Amino acid sequence: MTTIGYAAMLEQFHPTELLDWCAQAEAAGFEAGFMVSEHFHPWTPQQGQSAFAWTFMGALGARTSLRFGTGVTCPTFRYHPAVVAQAAATLGAMYPDRFWLGLGAGEALNEHIVGGKWPEVGVRSSMMFEAIEIIKKLFTGEVVRHKGAHFTLESAKLYTLPERPVPIYVATAGPLNAKRTGRFADGMITVGAADAKLKELWENNDLGAREAGKDPTKAPKILQLHLSWAHTDEEATDIAIKEWPNGGMAFPKQDIRNPEDFAAMAKLVRPEHFVNRMLISADLDRHIEHIQRYVDMGFDEIHLHNVGRDQAEFIDVFGKNVIPNLRLS
Numbered sequence: 001m002t003t004i005g006y007a008a009m010l011e012q013f014h015p016t017e018l019l020d021w022c023a024q025a026e027a028a029g030f031e032a033g034f035m036v037s038e039h040f041h042p043w044t045p046q047q048g049q050s051a052f053a054w055t056f057m058g059a060l061g062a063r064t065s066l067r068f069g070t071g072v073t074c075p076t077f078r079y080h081p082a083v084v085a086q087a088a089a090t091l092g093a094m095y096p097d098r099f100w101l102g103l104g105a106g107e108a109l110n111e112h113i114v115g116g117k118w119p120e121v122g123v124r125s126s127m128m129f130e131a132i133e134i135i136k137k138l139f140t141g142e143v144v145r146h147k148g149a150h151f152t153l154e155s156a157k158l159y160t161l162p163e164r165p166v167p168i169y170v171a172t173a174g175p176l177n178a179k180r181t182g183r184f185a186d187g188m189i190t191v192g193a194a195d196a197k198l199k200e201l202w203e204n205n206d207l208g209a210r211e212a213g214k215d216p217t218k219a220p221k222i223l224q225l226h227l228s229w230a231h232t233d234e235e236a237t238d239i240a241i242k243e244w245p246n247g248g249m250a251f252p253k254q255d256i257r258n259p260e261d262f263a264a265m266a267k268l269v270r271p272e273h274f275v276n277r278m279l280i281s282a283d284l285d286r287h288i289e290h291i292q293r294y295v296d297m298g299f300d301e302i303h304l305h306n307v308g309r310d311q312a313e314f315i316d317v318f319g320k321n322v323i324p325n326l327r328l329s
Contacts (some may be wrong), residue, residue, distance in 0.1 A: 229281065
């Protein structure tokens with residue numbers, strides 16, 4: 001059965017407001033819980049916020065009763081993997097079986113702030129999977145030492161641990177990393193894409209899981225789905241261009257360093273650039289049909305992000321008129 005969740009976007013909203021909306025989303029039937037963005041910078045200055053996700057999630061766990069996790073953390077530049085392991089284990093201990101750790105290879109927008117070399121994507125992926133190795137070792141509660149291609153860890157031990165290790169999900173959009181995710185992680189996160197591409201990702205993920213002796217049917221399939229809904233199509237289009245122009249940028253974004261650079265590129269974004277990338281519509285039936293497509297593909301969790309500012313109305317309307325009309329089982 002698919003469950004629908006709420007994407008808590010700290011790039012756009014003050015964390016105190018966002019806590020209120022997460023509580024509202026839980027009451028409205030967003031049963032999958034919360035995918036929390038983990039940024040140092042917003043995509044554009046217009047988005048206006050970028051609170052520390054780990055502080056926010058401590059409060060989120062106390063305010064709500066659903067599952068939640070990072071969508072996603074890069075465990076290799078701003079943080080050493082051991083710090084990510086400690087943060088994740090603490091939330092896992094505080095909120096048993098509710099926190100999951102979503103990881104990604106990183107974006108210069110957030111990671112360049114610590115200086116140093118920004119490597120190519122293959123190196124960043126290698127760093128991420130080595131970080132996962134370290135994190136999983138620390139989750140055992142044993143004293144861990146590590147000296148690898150990218151990281152060194154000297155006699156480290158986590159003393160505060162949950163009863164069961166926090167699940168690790170990896171965000172990826174490429175077939176090679178999808179296979180490695182199946183081997184080394186507990187589930188995969190992706191965003192909306194063409195059917196053929198998603199099919200290729202999950203086939204590779206399942207292959208990697210089987211090669212590691214795991215049952216791929218037990219690995220959650222998780223989707224983050226951006227959308228723009230408003231009372232008119234014109235309003236929904238204006239909101240998408242103003243609030244989430246990055247959703248209309250078809251090129252890779254991992255090497256762009258500053259929100260101001262994204263803002264300059266946003267001047268070139270037009271409504272047609274969102275086609276097949278993000279649904280923009282005032283028609284709730286179109287949103288139901290669009291979400292249902294991913295439900296029918298077999299995603300276990302679909303976390304919705306409406307890019308507009310009026311989150312309270314979005315949560316209310318989708319809780320009453322969209323989620324109940326989806327065929328989720």
